[in-house]
Amino acid sequence: MAKITRLPAHNCIFFRSGLCVYEEAQNPGLDPEMQCLVLTELEDRYDHLLTQADAFELSSEQVQKIWAGRFGEIVSWGMFCDIYEPESSEDDRCRFLFGNACIIRFPRCNGICPSYILKLPKKDIES
Numbered sequence: 001m002a003k004i005t006r007l008p009a010h011n012c013i014f015f016r017s018g019l020c021v022y023e024e025a026q027n028p029g030l031d032p033e034m035q036c037l038v039l040t041e042l043e044d045r046y047d048h049l050l051t052q053a054d055a056f057e058l059s060s061e062q063v064q065k066i067w068a069g070r071f072g073e074i075v076s077w078g079m080f081c082d083i084y085e086p087e088s089s090e091d092d093r094c095r096f097l098f099g100n101a102c103i104i105r106f107p108r109c110n111g112i113c114p115s116y117i118l119k120l121p122k123k124d125i126e127s
């Protein structure tokens, strides 16, 4: 008997490089395991700094100054993630970002499923 295979879903709005962003698109940030390592690391460090600022009653200007002094010039995505790849030569954000999440952590799309939504071509407003 022939094996039934699902149709490819390359044109689904949730399809990214063979992976499916459906769950993250429904509930952004809900699953901490899916979030970008770099953004999570920076968020943790900033939270830590805010806790210290509270303890020492620092103003927001002082906090911003400390943050810029510690990380402003030196932070790069590659410092916290080995598989980071820039979006382009002009844009250093990681090309695997989806919101604050990392698409590499998402499940594989195995073809058209009940959540499939067709991506419509953008209209050309010039024509």
Ligand code: SF4
Binding pocket: 009, 012, 013, 014, 015, 016, 019, 020, 021, 022, 108, 109, 110, 111, 112, 113, 114, 115, 116, 117
């Ligand atoms: S077809 Fe289904 S599994 Fe594939 S990307 Fe779309 S929603 Fe995800």
Ligand code: SF4
Binding pocket: 035, 036, 037, 038, 039, 077, 081, 082, 083, 084, 085, 094, 095, 096, 097, 098, 101, 102, 103, 104
């Ligand atoms: S690959 Fe990119 S999006 Fe994923 S964790 Fe690394 S820097 Fe973040």
